[in-house]
Amino acid sequence: MKNLLHFxxxxxxxxxxxxxxHETSTSTGWSYNDEKNGGFxxxxxxxxxxxxxxxxxxxxAFTMGQVYDDVMFDWTNNSRKVTVxxxxxxxxxxxxxxxxxxxxxxxxxxxxDYPEIYAKALPDTLVWREKLAYNExxxxxxxxxxxxxxxPVVGVNWLQANxxxxxxxxxxxxxxxxxxxxxxxFPNQINEDHFSTDAYLAGQYxxxxxxxxxxxxxxxxxxxxxxxxDGVLLPRYRLPTEAEWEYAAYSLIGNTYEELxxxxxxxxxxxxxxxxxxxxxxxYGDLMANFVRGRGDYMGVAGHLNDGADITxxxxxxxxxxxxxxxxxxxxxxxxxxxxxxxxxxxxxxxRPFRGNVYETKVLNPDGSIAQKSDQIDYDxxxxxxxxxxxxxxxxxxxxxxxxxxxxxVTTAVDDADILIKEDKGEAANQKIKETVELIKxxxxxxxxxxxxxxxxxxxxxxxxxRMRNVSIEENIDRRNYREADNIDYEDGDFASSIYYQDPSYxxxxxxxxxxxxxxxxxxxxRVYKGGAWDDRAFYIQxxxxxxxxxxxxxxxxxxxxxxxxxxxxxxxxxxxxx
Numbered sequence: 001m002k003n004l005l006h007f008x009x010x011x012x013x014x015x016x017x018x019x020x021x022h023e024t025s026t027s028t029g030w031s032y033n034d035e036k037n038g039g040f041x042x043x044x045x046x047x048x049x050x051x052x053x054x055x056x057x058x059x060x061a062f063t064m065g066q067v068y069d070d071v072m073f074d075w076t077n078n079s080r081k082v083t084v085x086x087x088x089x090x091x092x093x094x095x096x097x098x099x100x101x102x103x104x105x106x107x108x109x110x111x112x113d114y115p116e117i118y119a120k121a122l123p124d125t126l127v128w129r130e131k132l133a134y135n136e137x138x139x140x141x142x143x144x145x146x147x148x149x150x151x152p153v154v155g156v157n158w159l160q161a162n163x164x165x166x167x168x169x170x171x172x173x174x175x176x177x178x179x180x181x182x183x184x185x186f187p188n189q190i191n192e193d194h195f196s197t198d199a200y201l202a203g204q205y206x207x208x209x210x211x212x213x214x215x216x217x218x219x220x221x222x223x224x225x226x227x228x229x230d231g232v233l234l235p236r237y238r239l240p241t242e243a244e245w246e247y248a249a250y251s252l253i254g255n256t257y258e259e260l261x262x263x264x265x266x267x268x269x270x271x272x273x274x275x276x277x278x279x280x281x282x283x284y285g286d287l288m289a290n291f292v293r294g295r296g297d298y299m300g301v302a303g304h305l306n307d308g309a310d311i312t313x314x315x316x317x318x319x320x321x322x323x324x325x326x327x328x329x330x331x332x333x334x335x336x337x338x339x340x341x342x343x344x345x346x347x348x349x350x351x352r353p354f355r356g357n358v359y360e361t362k363v364l365n366p367d368g369s370i371a372q373k374s375d376q377i378d379y380d381x382x383x384x385x386x387x388x389x390x391x392x393x394x395x396x397x398x399x400x401x402x403x404x405x406x407x408x409x410v411t412t413a414v415d416d417a418d419i420l421i422k423e424d425k426g427e428a429a430n431q432k433i434k435e436t437v438e439l440i441k442x443x444x445x446x447x448x449x450x451x452x453x454x455x456x457x458x459x460x461x462x463x464x465x466x467r468m469r470n471v472s473i474e475e476n477i478d479r480r481n482y483r484e485a486d487n488i489d490y491e492d493g494d495f496a497s498s499i500y501y502q503d504p505s506y507x508x509x510x511x512x513x514x515x516x517x518x519x520x521x522x523x524x525x526x527r528v529y530k531g532g533a534w535d536d537r538a539f540y541i542q543x544x545x546x547x548x549x550x551x552x553x554x555x556x557x558x559x560x561x562x563x564x565x566x567x568x569x570x571x572x573x574x575x576x577x578x579x
Contacts, residue, residue, distance in 0.1 A: 039217030045231040048567055050088065051172055055324045057248050059086040059570050064246055064353070065345050066544050068266050076342040077546055082353050084247045086570035089240060090561035092315035092326045093152035093334065094164065096143050099123065102164055105171070108187075109194050114377060114463070116437075116456040121163065123155035127556040138311070138556070151312045152332045152559035158239075158527040158551035159457075161335050161560045165237040168562065173197045173233045180232065184210040192375045192463035197233060199466055200225065202362075202370045240563035241354045242338040242546065245530045249329070249543035254322030266542055268321040268328045274538055276319075289318055289330030290534050291541050298535070311556075312534050329541035332559035333533045340526040340548030341492045357487040363467035371467050378461035379433045381417045383552075387454035388414050395447070403447050410436055410451060457552065488524045489513075525551045533557035 022031035023042060032042040050056060065079040103121055110117040128138035142148050143155070156164075174195040177183045186208030189195065199205040203225060213223035214230075226232050240248070255262045255270070266272050269288055276283045287307040292298055300306030308317065312331055320326045339356040341347065348355055363371040388411050395407060413436040420429035437455055440448050461467070470485035491497050498513040516523040526548045532541030535557055539545065549558070 033217050035217055035219045039219060041217050041229070043230045047569075048231075049176075049234060051234050051237070051564055053090050053092075053562075054088040054564055055091050056566070057087050057089050057244075057323055058253060059084045059247070059566075060252075062247050062250065062252055062261075063264065064243055064544070067264055068542060068544070071539055074342070076345070077544060078345040080345050081350070082243055082348075083351050084243050085352055086566040087240070087244055088564040088566060089244070089248050089323075089325060090563070091320075091324060093332060093559045093561050094161075095150050095315055096153050097149040099153040099156070099164070100144065100149075102167055105167070109189055110191065110462070113191055116452065117377070117459060117462050119453065119456040120459050121160065123153060123160070124157075124554045125155055127155040127554055135556075150314045150316070152315055152327075154312070154332060154556050154559050155554045156335075156559065157554040158335050158549075160554075161239060165239060165562050169234070169236045170195055170197050172237070173200075176232060176234070177226065182211050182213065182226065183208050192373060194464045196373070196464050196466070197236075198362075199373045199464065201228065201233075202373070202466060204370075204373045204466070235565045235567060237562040237564055239335055239337045239560060241352070242336045242344075242528050242530060243353045244563060245334065245336045246543045248323055248325055249321065249531065251322035251325070251328075268325075268543060269319070289327070289532075289541055291330040291532050291536050291538060292534075293538075309534060328531060328543065330532055330536075331534060333529045333531050333536070333540075333547070333557055335558060335560040336528050336530055338528040339488045339524060340522060340528045340546075342522070343492050347491055355488065355490075355492075357482075359471045359482065359485045359487070360468045361471050363469050373464060373466050374461050375463050376430075377434070377459055377463065378430055379455065380458040380460045381414065381421050381429055381433060383458035384433065384455055385414050385418050387458065388451075391451065391454060399447070403445055406440070406443055406445060406447070406451075410440065413439070486524075493524065521550075522548070523550070527551045529558050 022034050024031045030037050030040070032040060061081060061083045063079050064082045066077045067079065070077070103118070106118050106121045123143060125139045125143055128135040128142065142151070143153070174183065174197075177200075178185060183195075186195075189207065193205075193207050195205055195208070211223075213225050216222060216224040218224075249268050250265050251268060252261055252265065255265065263270065267274075267288070271277060274287060274289075274293075276286050276288060278284060287293065290307045290309045290313050293300070293306065299308065299310045307313075307330075309331075313327075315331070316326055318327060318330070321328055337356055338344070338354060341355055344353075344355055365371050388407070392407055392411060395403065399407065413432060417429040417432040417436075420426075420432060433455070437452070440451050440455075472485070473483050476483045489497075493513045495501060514520050514522045527550070528546055528548055530546060531543065532538070532545070540547075549555070
């Protein structure tokens, strides 16, 4: 892969040596990479490059769901055989130092003009506070002190984890283009003038270029940007799905002979022991993961700290599973992509099961070309409205007249923006929110910073990225596999699946199957997290266990690791029994 670009650059030279060297199409007989017939290109491709920090996970079928007693009696995790495609996953959890690198870049690019973007990226370090425990040192030291730099980052909500994945994708692809000689190091990127993979592919990022591009075989052009068809750029980093995470944690590849699985695992290691049972090993008898052994016992006894950790631990602690992944049990629980539903095991597909699809497409100009990338911040008006409603309720009877006036003015402005959204006037609504932000900044009240924090947490788009929108029903009229953009509550939470499906007026009230905040905490923003953490008992370190939390909330026990889609052969390196 490292020399792939040199092959692309050499296509023109190879073609000039002999016309008979051109490979021809088995469909039309026309030759590839030939300027004489228009220059349709076929670039050399060997295999997908493994991105930084990733481990290849060969996919397959496995029994997903409960494999041991359901001691919580939730009955939300019935066993089911499913198939997961091959993919890549981080060897370890994302660390504090990884996150500090992300914060540094965000401050360097956005800090001067858009400090709210940096504020959005900050983890909640106050998650360590407990009313009846002294954890205050962790609020100051855990994220930034070098003693914890290789510990998993916590205090990160699901939305922030996704933002990190997007940032990481762009930084890795930017480095690939620098490595291949197309770009120079360009540390002066600022605001919308920073590298984005999508913007580059759309021809909307030119800063920092060292070369105009690679040789274009089109006889009417000289150079072009790298395209997806070249296979140079990597797919996006993302959160793993629940099925992918559980499959990777079990690592049944170590128990497989041909198509026979010798035994179902309870934990990411063989057997039902929680300690190292290899009597020939110097670590014989030590705990296999970082979890709570019993009431009040978080790390063992002085002189022999059994799991070696009071809270989290270094991400390379303990033993990797058969895929080479560390801490798939204990240390921290981990966010996955899925939206939580108690009936997911019954509803989702058998192939690549997942709940949470919201289909998007690029915003286009009237002539069909891709719209110019964003040069401003966009906000989630519904999220801000929800935040202000909760803020107003909390401040009832406690605010000064000046504070009450500010809250009322902000609430009115947000309500006006919400009306504009419903009238399909997104630009006007966003402008209204920006004016409101300036109004808040112009006050000197203590609560101003608190209100602005809620606005920052609901930023949906940052400068430099291509504009996206949800697909519409109108553009999917003849489509059979889906119509609507949002399929999160499909068959479990949508109007058709509720007991009120015969009452059309009930759908308008927006209160369907899950009456959030009154009878349940399940909503379309409830996200699954997997695995046990440093403060969990042994039951939760089973890969099959599943819990959920609102995507906007964070704890001192939840971290995450990234995944990446595997394209092409599921066996890796282009290998296979048949060719």
